[in-house]
Amino acid sequence: MEKHYVDLHCHPSLKPFSKSFKYKPRKINDIDPNRKNSIWHYSPPNFLEKLVNRIVTLTKFTQTDLTALAKSKAKVVVVALYPFEKHFFGKEVIGIKGVTDVLVNLAASISQSRMDYIRSNYDYFADLMDEYKYFQQLHNQVEKIDGKFYTYRLVSNFQDIDDNFSQETDSKKIINIILTIEGGHSFNTGLDMDKDMASRTEVIGNINVIKNWEHRPLFITLAHHFYNELAGHASSISIGILKKNQYRGLNSGLTDLGVEAIDLLLDNTDNKRILIDIKHLSTTSRKAYYNLLETKYGNENIPIIASHGACNGKRAIEQWQQTGISAHEDWFCNIDINLYDDELIRIARSNGIFGIQLDERRIGSKRAINKSKIYFPNKRKQLRKKALLVWRQVQHIAEVLDNKGLFCWGIQSIGSDFDGIVNPINGLWTAENMKDLAEEMLNHANDYISKNINQLKAYNRISAESIVERVMHENAMEFIKRNY
Numbered sequence: 001m002e003k004h005y006v007d008l009h010c011h012p013s014l015k016p017f018s019k020s021f022k023y024k025p026r027k028i029n030d031i032d033p034n035r036k037n038s039i040w041h042y043s044p045p046n047f048l049e050k051l052v053n054r055i056v057t058l059t060k061f062t063q064t065d066l067t068a069l070a071k072s073k074a075k076v077v078v079v080a081l082y083p084f085e086k087h088f089f090g091k092e093v094i095g096i097k098g099v100t101d102v103l104v105n106l107a108a109s110i111s112q113s114r115m116d117y118i119r120s121n122y123d124y125f126a127d128l129m130d131e132y133k134y135f136q137q138l139h140n141q142v143e144k145i146d147g148k149f150y151t152y153r154l155v156s157n158f159q160d161i162d163d164n165f166s167q168e169t170d171s172k173k174i175i176n177i178i179l180t181i182e183g184g185h186s187f188n189t190g191l192d193m194d195k196d197m198a199s200r201t202e203v204i205g206n207i208n209v210i211k212n213w214e215h216r217p218l219f220i221t222l223a224h225h226f227y228n229e230l231a232g233h234a235s236s237i238s239i240g241i242l243k244k245n246q247y248r249g250l251n252s253g254l255t256d257l258g259v260e261a262i263d264l265l266l267d268n269t270d271n272k273r274i275l276i277d278i279k280h281l282s283t284t285s286r287k288a289y290y291n292l293l294e295t296k297y298g299n300e301n302i303p304i305i306a307s308h309g310a311c312n313g314k315r316a317i318e319q320w321q322q323t324g325i326s327a328h329e330d331w332f333c334n335i336d337i338n339l340y341d342d343e344l345i346r347i348a349r350s351n352g353i354f355g356i357q358l359d360e361r362r363i364g365s366k367r368a369i370n371k372s373k374i375y376f377p378n379k380r381k382q383l384r385k386k387a388l389l390v391w392r393q394v395q396h397i398a399e400v401l402d403n404k405g406l407f408c409w410g411i412q413s414i415g416s417d418f419d420g421i422v423n424p425i426n427g428l429w430t431a432e433n434m435k436d437l438a439e440e441m442l443n444h445a446n447d448y449i450s451k452n453i454n455q456l457k458a459y460n461r462i463s464a465e466s467i468v469e470r471v472m473h474e475n476a477m478e479f480i481k482r483n484y
Contacts, residue, residue, distance in 0.1 A: 009355050010416050013081070018111050068430050072434055078180055089115060155176050218484050286343070309355065333362055358424055408460045
């Protein structure tokens with residue numbers, strides 16, 4: 001079977017589902033790919049859009065629409081459902097209504113009709129259900145792309161994926177969609193920016209509903225951008241005049257309701273466990289979650305997931321000022337939404353997974369990002385320098401794990417966050433560039449192995465080809481097979 005890249009975290013529906021609010025009836029996933037409310041709508045970046053992104057980091061084009069995924073030959077995609085949070089629009093900014101609308105629309109490329117709906121909506125769970133139904137509408141519907149027939153199918157377990165692989169032919173292709181959820185607010189919490197409003201009964205009931213979905217989510221990213229009454233969040237918003245909306249609950253820990261929600265999600269009765277993704281959790285919440293795994297769940301091997309993250313190069317949450325590997329000191333973005341070396345070790349020991357986020361705001365230090373820029377057009381040179389930012393994540397994780405006597409190439413994967421509110425790595429614009437990334441990663445892996453193989457433990461001396469295959473495909477597929 002032809003190899004394919006696996007993305008652990010992306011948002012194919014965020015833009016087209018948002019655009020669907022402009023039309024009547026709303027929330028329709030149009031079968032016509034020429035319509036912007038179709039998940040098949042193909043809108044790759046043109047020269048001007050790339051230029052705008054380079055200058056002001058706005059991503060107006062689509063990155064993981066299903067047509068782009070088909071052209072990239074993707075076969076397995078882990079999709080995040082995300083009820084857009086009200087607090088992007090919760091308060092007037094500098095006394096002028098509508099400023100936040102403009103800022104969020106520029107950053108996320110969603111319609112005014114969608115923003116008006118979000119502002120007036122007081123049921124995040126209903127919004128989650130609508131996005132799920134949006135995917136269901138074109139489940140198994142056929143689209144012809146480049147002379148081949150494609151469909152996407154929502155899957156319920158790894159056996160579905162295997163079955164779909166066996167049904168493919170040279171002319172008929174299937175994209176397997178695994179659902180996840182981004183943000184515990186999806187259970188209808190965190191509705192008010194200034195006070196708690198969550199109903200325990202409602203939260204428990206909503207969790208039970210999703211555990212019984214036909215296409216059960218593989219995991220949930222428990223926190224997101226704003227306080228959700230379940231867990232404290234890490235600082236994540238870079239738009240200066242919106243930062244204050246994130247202050248409540250920032251860096252706090254798990255709440256009693258949050259622990260109860262975690263327990264219900266991790267309950268594996270009837271094999272319906274939904275795993276926890278630690279991305280966006282504050283360091284206080286992450287420590288509390290690790291403590292739960294070590295105590296209450298000490299007899300179970302529950303994998304730790306970081307679906308779309310990056311390293312910060314620091315030794316540990318408790319040693320946050322100490323550099324882990326001195327040679328890597330200038331590589332990474334030193335923020336606590338990124339993971340510490342001790343967390344990488346936890347992920348590996350739990351048989352977890354780490355998706356590398358393809359976002360220039362997260363993946364490297366300002367110095368590293370500046371050094372990756374080129375000022376004269378040269379696509380291949382640009383790709384090599386930008387792929388180095390990704391390779392450094394892979395290498396750092398490997399060296400941290402090798403130093404602890406662990407297999408060091410087993411947790412790295414891709415969690416692009418494409419079509420989320422991201423600033424993509426220049427040159428790695430969309431899913432179609434994953435082939436370019438793999439090619440340049442192989443060059444970096446070959447350079448590394450040729451110089452450093454004898455510094456690695458014997459069991460970590462694998463080929464450059466095997467390393468890149470693991471990052472782009474195998475690690476994620478093995479994780480899904482073990483846990484879904």
